[in-house]
Amino acid sequence: MRSPERSTSHTDHGWALPIEEHTMRVLLVEDDERISSFMKRGLEAEAYEVDLASEKAQTLALTETFTYDVIILDIFLGSDDGMDICRMLRQRSVRTPIVIMTAKDSAVTRQASEEVGADAYLPKPFPFEDLLGTIVRLHESYVLSDSLKET
Numbered sequence: 001m002r003s004p005e006r007s008t009s010h011t012d013h014g015w016a017l018p019i020e021e022h023t024m025r026v027l028l029v030e031d032d033e034r035i036s037s038f039m040k041r042g043l044e045a046e047a048y049e050v051d052l053a054s055e056k057a058q059t060l061a062l063t064e065t066f067t068y069d070v071i072i073l074d075i076f077l078g079s080d081d082g083m084d085i086c087r088m089l090r091q092r093s094v095r096t097p098i099v100i101m102t103a104k105d106s107a108v109t110r111q112a113s114e115e116v117g118a119d120a121y122l123p124k125p126f127p128f129e130d131l132l133g134t135i136v137r138l139h140e141s142y143v144l145s146d147s148l149k150e151t
Contacts, residue, residue, distance in 0.1 A: 024069040024139060027062055027096075029053045029085065031077045039072070042128050048135075056080040056088075063089060068096045069142075070135050073118075075102040083116050090117035097138035101126070111135070 020087075026043055030036040031054040040050045051066065055077055055112040063071070071089070075082035086098055097120070100113040113121045120134045122146030 010056045023047060023049045024135075025049045025051070026135070027051050027053060027059070027066075027068065027071045029059050029071065029073045029077065029082065030101075031055065031080075035074075039128075039131075046132060052134065054078075056085050058090075059085055060088065062098070063092075063094050068140050071096050071098045072131070072135075073098055073100055075100060075113075076104070083112060086113070086118050087116040095142075097142050099131070099134055099138065 024047075026048050028036055028043070028050055030039065030052070033054075036052055036054070040052060045048045051062055051068075053062055053107075059073075065120055071094075073082045073086055077085075082100060086100060089096075089098065097122045098118045099122060100118040101122045101124055102109055110121050117141040119138050122131060122134060
C-alpha cells in the first residue's frame with residue numbers, strides 16, 4: 001500500500017495524485033453494505049481515508065463535523081433520496097465536490113444531479129479506475145479554484 005505522504009505524480013492506475021501532504025478524506029454515502037465495503041477497501045488501498053454513511057441524518061451530521069475532500073453519494077438510499085441530500089448540502093454551503101452515483105442511469109437523472117449541485121455523475125456499475133480518476137479530477141479542480149480565490 002502506498003504511503004499517504006508520498007508525493008508521487010501517478011497511481012498504479014495512471015491517475016495523477018495531488019501533491020499535497022495530507023491524506024484525502026472521502027465520505028461515501030451508500031446503503032448497500034456490500035457495495036460500500038468494496039468501495040471503502042478499494043479507496044483505502046489507494047491511501048484515502050474513508051468515512052461511511054448510509055442515510056441522510058448520518059451524512060448531514062458527518063459533514064457538519066468533518067471536512068471532506070470528496071463526497072460520493074448514491075441516489076437511492078432506502079427511504080432517503082441522494083438528490084435531496086445533495087441539494088441540502090449545497091443549501092448548507094458545503095462546497096466539497098460531490099460525485100453522484102446511481103444504478104438507474106438516464107439523461108433526466110444526469111441533468112437532475114447537475115441541478116442539485118453535483119460535480120460529477122457515475123452510472124453503476126462503473127470501473128473502479130473511473131471513480132479514482134473522477135476523485136482526482138474533482139479534487140484538483142477544487143484546489144485550483146480555491147487557490148485562484150486566494151490570489
